[in-house]
Amino acid sequence: MYDYGLFRYESKADLLDTAIRYWNPDKTKFWQKLGVDLVIDRREGYFLYDMSGRRLIDLHLNGGTYNFGHRHPELVETLKYALDYFDMGNHWFPSVARSALAEELVGISPGLKYAVFGAGGAEAVEIALKSARFATKRRRILSIYKGYHGHSGLSVATGDDRFSKIFLADRPEEFEQVPFNDLAAMERALSGRDVAALIIETIPATYGFPMPDDGYLPACKALCQKYGTIYIADEVQTGLMRTGEMWGWQSYGVQPDIYVTAKGLSGGLYPISAAVVDERCGDWLNIDGAAHITTTGGAELGCIVALKVLEMLQRPAVVANVAAVTEFFANGMAEMMRRHGDIFSGVRQKGVVLGLEFDHPEGAVHVSRALYEHGVWAIFSSLDKRVLQFKPGVLLSVDLCEEILDRFDAAMPRARELMHAARKAA
Amino acid sequence: MPHAANEPLMKVPDAALERGRMLLGRARWAASRLAQMDRAAIQRIVDAVAEAGHAKARAFAEAAVRETGYGVVEHKVMKNEACSRGLVALYRGEDFVSPRIDAERKIVELPRPAGVVFALIPVTNPVATVYFKTLLALMTRNAVVLSPHPGAKGVCTEAAHVLAAAAKAAGAPDGAIQVIEEPTIPLIEALMRDERVDLIVATGGPAVVKAAYRSGNPAMGVGPGNAPVLVDDTADVTEAAKRIVASKSFDNSILCTNESTVLAYASIADRLLAAMKAAGAHICTPAETEKVRALLFRDDGFNTAMIGKDAALIAKEAGFSANGAKILVTQVTLVQPEEKLVREKLCPVLAFARVDGLDQAIASARSMMRRSGKGHTAGVHSKREATILAFAAAVPALRFAVNAGCSLGASGFETHLGPSMTIGTGFAGGSSIGDNLTPHHFVHFARVAYNKAASETFGDFRGLDPLDLPKPSAPPRLVASTGAAGEADADALRRELRRIILEELNAVLAA
Ligand SMILES: Cc1ncc(COP(=O)(O)O)c(C=O)c1O
Numbered sequence: 030m031y032d033y034g035l036f037r038y039e040s041k042a043d044l045l046d047t048a049i050r051y052w053n054p055d056k057t058k059f060w061q062k063l064g065v066d067l068v069i070d071r072r073e074g075y076f077l078y079d080m081s082g083r084r085l086i087d088l089h090l091n092g093g094t095y096n097f098g099h100r101h102p103e104l105v106e107t108l109k110y111a112l113d114y115f116d117m118g119n120h121w122f123p124s125v126a127r128s129a130l131a132e133e134l135v136g137i138s139p140g141l142k143y144a145v146f147g148a149g150g151a152e153a154v155e156i157a158l159k160s161a162r163f164a165t166k167r168r169r170i171l172s173i174y175k176g177y178h179g180h181s182g183l184s185v186a187t188g189d190d191r192f193s194k195i196f197l198a199d200r201p202e203e204f205e206q207v208p209f210n211d212l213a214a215m216e217r218a219l220s221g222r223d224v225a226a227l228i229i230e231t232i233p234a235t236y237g238f239p240m241p242d243d244g245y246l247p248a249c250k251a252l253c254q255k256y257g258t259i260y261i262a263d264e265v266q267t268g269l270m271r272t273g274e275m276w277g278w279q280s281y282g283v284q285p286d287i288y289v290t291a292k293g294l295s296g297g298l299y300p301i302s303a304a305v306v307d308e309r310c311g312d313w314l315n316i317d318g319a320a321h322i323t324t325t326g327g328a329e330l331g332c333i334v335a336l337k338v339l340e341m342l343q344r345p346a347v348v349a350n351v352a353a354v355t356e357f358f359a360n361g362m363a364e365m366m367r368r369h370g371d372i373f374s375g376v377r378q379k380g381v382v383l384g385l386e387f388d389h390p391e392g393a394v395h396v397s398r399a400l401y402e403h404g405v406w407a408i409f410s411s412l413d414k415r416v417l418q419f420k421p422g423v424l425l426s427v428d429l430c431e432e433i434l435d436r437f438d439a440a441m442p443r444a445r446e447l448m449h450a451a452r453k454a455a
Numbered sequence: 456m457p458h459a460a461n462e463p464l465m466k467v468p469d470a471a472l473e474r475g476r477m478l479l480g481r482a483r484w485a486a487s488r489l490a491q492m493d494r495a496a497i498q499r500i501v502d503a504v505a506e507a508g509h510a511k512a513r514a515f516a517e518a519a520v521r522e523t524g525y526g527v528v529e530h531k532v533m534k535n536e537a538c539s540r541g542l543v544a545l546y547r548g549e550d551f552v553s554p555r556i557d558a559e560r561k562i563v564e565l566p567r568p569a570g571v572v573f574a575l576i577p578v579t580n581p582v583a584t585v586y587f588k589t590l591l592a593l594m595t596r597n598a599v600v601l602s603p604h605p606g607a608k609g610v611c612t613e614a615a616h617v618l619a620a621a622a623k624a625a626g627a628p629d630g631a632i633q634v635i636e637e638p639t640i641p642l643i644e645a646l647m648r649d650e651r652v653d654l655i656v657a658t659g660g661p662a663v664v665k666a667a668y669r670s671g672n673p674a675m676g677v678g679p680g681n682a683p684v685l686v687d688d689t690a691d692v693t694e695a696a697k698r699i700v701a702s703k704s705f706d707n708s709i710l711c712t713n714e715s716t717v718l719a720y721a722s723i724a725d726r727l728l729a730a731m732k733a734a735g736a737h738i739c740t741p742a743e744t745e746k747v748r749a750l751l752f753r754d755d756g757f758n759t760a761m762i763g764k765d766a767a768l769i770a771k772e773a774g775f776s777a778n779g780a781k782i783l784v785t786q787v788t789l790v791q792p793e794e795k796l797v798r799e800k801l802c803p804v805l806a807f808a809r810v811d812g813l814d815q816a817i818a819s820a821r822s823m824m825r826r827s828g829k830g831h832t833a834g835v836h837s838k839r840e841a842t843i844l845a846f847a848a849a850v851p852a853l854r855f856a857v858n859a860g861c862s863l864g865a866s867g868f869e870t871h872l873g874p875s876m877t878i879g880t881g882f883a884g885g886s887s888i889g890d891n892l893t894p895h896h897f898v899h900f901a902r903v904a905y906n907k908a909a910s911e912t913f914g915d916f917r918g919l920d921p922l923d924l925p926k927p928s929a930p931p932r933l934v935a936s937t938g939a940a941g942e943a944d945a946d947a948l949r950r951e952l953r954r955i956i957l958e959e960l961n962a963v964l965a966a
Contacts, residue, residue: 106468114465333465346477349629353484367926370957388953426480426651427487 031070031080041068041080064398067406072099075422075429077406086433088407090420092234092266096293097341098422104296104337111333118329120322126332133339134305137275140284143311144303146327150265150291151179153302154228156321157287158183160310161226161259164286169224171215171258174206175412177235178228178263178289187228189235189412209233210242215249219256226259226287231277234266237393237416238377238384246283253286259310262288265302266382269293270342270351270423273380280379286310294335301331347423354425355380361434369441372448383419384410389448393417399444403436471642478600479571479651481630485598486570486653488628492596493922494552500625501543501593504632507621508539508586511614515582518610523578525763525801530706534583537868538876542590545874551595551898554921561905561913565921566898568596570653573646575667577659579709579763579801580876581607585614587876588656589632593622595897597654601634602643604659612636647672656892658877664885675896677877678884680711681799681828682861683820685846686719686727686836687813694858695836696730699805702860704735704781708803709763712832712856712865712878716790716797716806716823718816724809728784736805737766737780744785744796746773747804752795766803790819792826799827813842820850830884832856832865853881853889867891 031038038044045068048057060067067085071078075098077085087095097104118124131144145160147153158170172178172187179185185193186204193199205224207214218224227249232238253260262285267277269290274280278288287310291302313320341347355378362376362385375386387393393409396417400407410416421430489497508515516531555564574588585601592599603611615634622631635642643663647655647670657667657676664676686695703714719727732738739747750773751758761769770777777783782803785796792798796806810816820833833852835843847855854872856864867874873893881889888896905913 103468103470103473110466110468341473344474344477346474346481349481350477350484353481353629367957370953374953424477424480427483431487 041066044068044080063394065401067401074098074101075425083404085401085404085406086429086436087422088405088420088433089418090422091297092292093269093271093420094292094295095297096269096271096423097296097338098424099297101296101424103341104298104334107337108296108298108330108334111330115329115333117325117331118327120324120327121319124327124329124332126329126336127327130303130327130332130336133336134290134303137339137343138288138305140307141288141305142308143314144305145311145314145321146332147291147302147304147323148300148325148328148331149179150289150302151181151184152323152326153265153289153291153304154178154184154187154261154263155181156304157261157289157306157310158187158226158228159321160287160304160306160313161261163313164259164310165225165257167223167225167258168203170204171218171224171227172204172206173209173229173233173236175209175236176206176228176230176233176263177412178230178265209236209239210245212245212248212252216252219252219258222256224256224258226261227253228261228263230263230265231267231272231281231283232379232382234382234418235410235412237386237410237413238379238382238418240377240379241281246278246281250283250285259286261285264288265291267379269338270347271380271382271420273351273355275342277379294338295331296334296338299328299331299334300325301327301335303327303335342423350425351381351423353427354421354423354430357427357430358383358419358421358434361430365434365437365441368438369445372441372445377416381421381423381425383421385417385419387415387417387444387448389451390415391451392444392448395447395451396440396444399440399447400437402443403440405433405436405440471637471639472645475635475642475646476649476651478630478633478635479646479649482571482598482600482633483651485628485630486568486596489593489596489598489631490568490570491922492552493920494550496626497552497593497596498547500622500627500631501590503621503625504593504618505539505543505586505590507617508590508614509536511617512536512539515610515614518613519582519607522610523581523607523763524760525579526706526709527763527765531582534580534706534876535586537874538583538586539590542587542874543594546594546894549894551894554916554919555900556916558913561907561911563903563916564900565903566595567901569673569897569899570597571651572597572599572897573652573655573672574599574601575643575655575657575659575663576601576603576607576611578604578606579711580658580706581611582614584658584876585611585618589615589618591892591894591897593627593631594894597897598628598631599633600646600652601632602638602646603634605638608636608638644670647674654897656877656896661885668885668887675877675879675886675888675892677711677886677888677892678830678880679799679827680713680831680878680880681715681797681824681826682712682832682834682852682865683816683823683850684714684717684834684836684861685816685820685842686717686723687816687839687842688720688722689838689842690723690836690858691838692723692726693730693733696727696736697734698836698858698860699834700731700734700736700781702862702864703805704766704803705860705862707763707765708782708862709801710862710866711799711801712854713801713862714805714834714860715799715828716787716808716819717784718790718808718810718819720816721809721811724807728807731782731784735779735781736784737770737777737782738784739777739786741786743770743773743775743783744787746775747783747785748796749773751800751802751804752798757798757800762801764802769802769804791822797823813845817846817849820846824851828852828884830880830882830886830889831878832861834859834861834864851883853879853884854891 068080070080134144272280374388377384512535619632655667655674667674766780863869873891875891877892879888880886
């Protein structure tokens, strides 16, 4: 019996049944079929606990949402105190919390002028794209093949058509894609001078974190400048110290006209996102500030948690920890490749953003399952299933890092076996 | 409406504890990296830190006296020098890093550092203890988190930063030396309980030592001193007097090893007093003694304002004059805890009692230590071995400085005991260590022990470095069977390429 006060389930099977019946049959069954029978119950630090009580180390972090781990005590306390005074607030009026967060965000974003808030990543992307259209008076949006920016109207149209076609939300006449790391294609697409914005993840997450070539991102920015296009950096997974600096664009030396942050900004506790825009793209805030309205976007409770998140991320100890975790997994994964190079073929890494390549078209699906069986939860890249997303949190301790590596090492024979069986079956 | 009080409208969490925990996390990373360093690399760091500390010995001695109001600058300079360059010179010949091979016993010993050492720093000897515990930790490849007494946090923080910068420049990992800049009792107690701490080394008052032991983490705490000093009729009275006065005045008695009470054989007592007077002691009249007693011991305990102050200043505060005196000698007739003057006094006030022989000396020493000082220090000035041994056998101290001052004798600077700022008071004194703290306390050994039987020969471990062993080869590859021939060929080619790349990678990694 799982009694949560407001609701209860007889068993895990009972919950799964309810989920299939009322929530999302396909998603529920998908994981069952994959051998990942996870229903997250308790959560604490970098640990998740399945309803069965089994502990998993979280290396998925929902793309960095749980950058600090789950229910970080300082963030929880901040939110609890905030609830004694604030609520979501009224989006019509200037607000103490919203203004403070906007000031902080702009303060740590050289070259940019205003912060516009949303509740989720897609909403912030929406704001970014609209701002670019406003600034350029152009309509076309360019994005990267297998890029991912969320599932709202404009954002979903920038992405893989698996997510847009089913809803008839693809708009080929306005949205174009070019391959990542292909500057010639980029220039061809921009040279018509009719593109409002290039939106690009600093490292494309859902595509398995392929690393931008040296100079690629600054060159994209230069092309944007040349052809009058706004450069939007999607920092939803690369911001907030995950690449070793506060924003991924800083670690690649590229100055965006707009960037978008979400996920981890919320501390995993209260949804909030932001598009941070330069003067030109934000000028609509001078002309008609109510042109974009959102009741839940920039809720004051979220603003307060986000302020705490940003303060914590700037502590020297956190910066040092990111460097330590980065170095640990750089060395550790090189060693794992030495030991398991027959299946483990490559590492993509920038800071604590890692993509691990496996030598099988669905290699990462098998590795994900093998790791799951060994007490580690890391997800494969939806748009490139050879690559496992491996996302350590910024506060990981050396002991937990060592445990992760030991578990990874121990899981490899099982991963090998699963891949082997899949090859045979094919 | 802006509201009246200074209280913010919204409460915020106390970030101090969270910051403290992050500091421990950082120390753990440092410890894991230090554990991978070899002896030469460690010695470079240790030397650099010792030199940096030595160079600032005077500046920090002055700063410590300024901040705490305790002690004598000149003496603190000596301690700071002894606990930097001096300490490193002493242990230079010892190796706490490399494996030890004992072919005779068929055992290989691998040093295992503690990891993160949480070091409490007392207000009385702040800088010397910062140097001391930091160097002990580094010699044995531990990261150290220094937790100063709030009364000395300024100078300790500065000293820690100087040492940390020197360590970093010499190749130490980030976070090897850190300091808690804003210590509070709840913060320190919480951090001591944290599982990221491997060893607590507590020097300070009994409360903090008890808290260290209560934390649930391995701890080495040391109790307070209260040293009785026997001077018998075989002693060189003049020398004994000089040594006692010098020791009692050293840094104004701030070392916990300092003399508390002289137990003089009656037959030499007057001569001893005269010699002490000649050596710079002021022998108090009964009225002066009463005034000193009243000044030092208040209803709520020892008058901490007098800790480490000059003898002349104490006399002035008490209401009489003793200008130029190095110490004040207060004669007592009762050597029992209810006579406050025979308790620990971290200031240059020395109690003096006459005893009619060895038995009474022992009984007196035991009596005065019953309240505090067990497991700590005692002194003997004598040439008669039987007296020395009888005293040592019966008195509950763990170190007896013989024909030497206690301050620097028991702390190992004027004897061959381990020179130490931290004096283990053993089981009797509520501590897990009975020695003077040395680097040996910060490292354990994993022991690889062979079968005793002669038929089982001991391996040859010479030249094998556990930090740099040849890598075992990767497991044999599983060859996948694939369908179409063309595809299989392409697969085989890719596998071959991968094998070559892997071999190269292995070679690079093994190099
Ligand atoms: C890079 C990137 N951008 C945008 C989004 C969309 O964020 P949300 O799901 O909060 O709308 C995601 C979500 O996974 C993302 O990874």
